[in-house]
Amino acid sequence: MNLEVRLPNVGIDKVKVIELLVKIGDHINIDQTLLVVEVGKAMIEIPSKVSGIVQDIKVKINDKINTDCLLMLVKTNSNTVTTDNTKLVKNYYIYASPIIRRLAYKLNINLKNIIGTGRKGRILRCDIDKFIKREENNNNLPEFIVQQYSQYGNVKLIKLKNDKIFTIEQLNNSWRNVPHVTQFDEVDITNIEEFRKKYNNKLISQNIPVKITLLTIFIKIISVALQEFPYFNSVLINNKELLLKKYINIGIVVATNTGLIVPVLYNVNNKDILTISYELDILLMKIKNNKLKLSYTKGSNFTISNLGTNSSTTMFTPLVNFPEVAILGLSKARTIPVWDGSNFIPKLMLPLSLSYDHRVINGLDSVNFISFIKELVLDIRNLIT
Numbered sequence: 001m002n003l004e005v006r007l008p009n010v011g012i013d014k015v016k017v018i019e020l021l022v023k024i025g026d027h028i029n030i031d032q033t034l035l036v037v038e039v040g041k042a043m044i045e046i047p048s049k050v051s052g053i054v055q056d057i058k059v060k061i062n063d064k065i066n067t068d069c070l071l072m073l074v075k076t077n078s079n080t081v082t083t084d085n086t087k088l089v090k091n092y093y094i095y096a097s098p099i100i101r102r103l104a105y106k107l108n109i110n111l112k113n114i115i116g117t118g119r120k121g122r123i124l125r126c127d128i129d130k131f132i133k134r135e136e137n138n139n140n141l142p143e144f145i146v147q148q149y150s151q152y153g154n155v156k157l158i159k160l161k162n163d164k165i166f167t168i169e170q171l172n173n174s175w176r177n178v179p180h181v182t183q184f185d186e187v188d189i190t191n192i193e194e195f196r197k198k199y200n201n202k203l204i205s206q207n208i209p210v211k212i213t214l215l216t217i218f219i220k221i222i223s224v225a226l227q228e229f230p231y232f233n234s235v236l237i238n239n240k241e242l243l244l245k246k247y248i249n250i251g252i253v254v255a256t257n258t259g260l261i262v263p264v265l266y267n268v269n270n271k272d273i274l275t276i277s278y279e280l281d282i283l284l285m286k287i288k289n290n291k292l293k294l295s296y297t298k299g300s301n302f303t304i305s306n307l308g309t310n311s312s313t314t315m316f317t318p319l320v321n322f323p324e325v326a327i328l329g330l331s332k333a334r335t336i337p338v339w340d341g342s343n344f345i346p347k348l349m350l351p352l353s354l355s356y357d358h359r360v361i362n363g364l365d366s367v368n369f370i371s372f373i374k375e376l377v378l379d380i381r382n383l384i385t
Helices: 098-106 125-150 162-177 190-205 214-228 273-288 363-378
Strands: 002-006 014-020 033-039 042-047 052-057 064-066 070-075 090-092 180-188 234-237 241-244 250-256 259-261 302-306 326-330 334-339 344-357
Touching: 014 098, 033 070, 098 125, 162 259, 180 363, 190 214, 190 344, 214 250, 214 273, 214 302, 214 326, 214 363, 250 273, 344 363
Parallel strands: 250 302, 302 326
Antiparallel strands: 002 070, 014 033, 014 064, 033 042, 042 090, 052 070, 180 344, 234 241, 250 259, 326 344, 334 344
């Protein structure tokens, strides 16, 4: 059905249309800004009170319109609208003359992306010109780089897939926003590996099509540790407040042909290791078949990056999965001689790399966290239920 979008009461009967921010065929959401009107020297955004597809626009730039004027028709599957007019208008603090606004509209430029250099931050024509030049340089950058390198030999420019671009952006956010510190340690997993193999043989004998891995054991261990150390299960807000989460979702870094992806296991503190192993197998199968939904990569509290047995790396520095505050890296375990006071005994040692946000977690916190993990490794049988 088509719903009418009308001008709400903005405090003055007649206003002037300065900007149109949507066009016919656009899909709009509730509270999305549709147009900007001029009220005296102020600019006011007019958000949508419906979601759907714009079918027709009844106003144009420079039109002077009154309260309840029909602005546009929107095709929607829902007849639910926002009725509180106090939520329909927002102050628009971009200072620019009507001429600059019309120019920006014609050039399809969002004035919110431009920093004005005029008095009180007013956007001038030179600011528009600088923005255009900068955008042109950015758009021409790939071509420029290709020209620079192709003079020495053949090159090939490829487009990255969306999941790879998402990974790049996430890593940029992490490196830019988190002051990283990494603590390195190692833990004796000789007994835990012996126990794990015996336990899996028992599962096979019972025809249970699941096996526990070192990774699933550590997922469970981390879920217990996060309850003991709540700061590791938090989000820093504006460097002033710390949001402590009462639930525990663990993200697992998985390498694919197109980049890294971090599927999430939810509420692991309420699940046994067999259930965690089963759910992780399902996630990995979905990733392999390209059927993992984006929703299953959101909501993690803490991330584990496991290099596994195929890596020869003994230590590495994992990047915190922003906005989380910590990540644990597991490297390849190796057997080394350990002195017990009288003899060297072969022990299977697992290198650990704990990276954390130093604004939230200090060195003593990280030492205690790792020590607690090592204690749980020695008492792993208590986690098998």
